[in-house]
Amino acid sequence: MTLSVQLGIVIPVLNEEGTIVATLDRLRLLRSSGVLVVVVDGGSTDATVEIAQLHADRVLESPRGRAVQMNAGAKAALDGGAGTLLFLHADCQLPP
Secondary structure: OOOOOOEEEEEEEOOOOOOHHHHHHHOHHHHHOOOEEEEEEOOOOOOHHHHHHHHOOEEEEOOOOHHHHHHHHHHHHHHOOOOEEEEOOOOOOOOO
16 A cells, blocks of 8 residues: 655756666665655756656656756655655665
């Protein structure tokens, strides 16, 4: 059973195909418990978007710029029911 979304994790990305799988894979258990994972791409020229679509709840495209991407992701997460936001860099992994 999936819980209602309380936490939204926003990950702004740009050409992160080499690191995004490991980051999103570490969030898999959180997603299964109802955490919303939103990846916001700023115009990647590699396979970042395609990879993220396989491992995130939502993948958005926005103009490039970390703040712009974070704002777009925050809006999507809040609109999706998140009450709390966590911003995570694409090459960071939360501890277990």
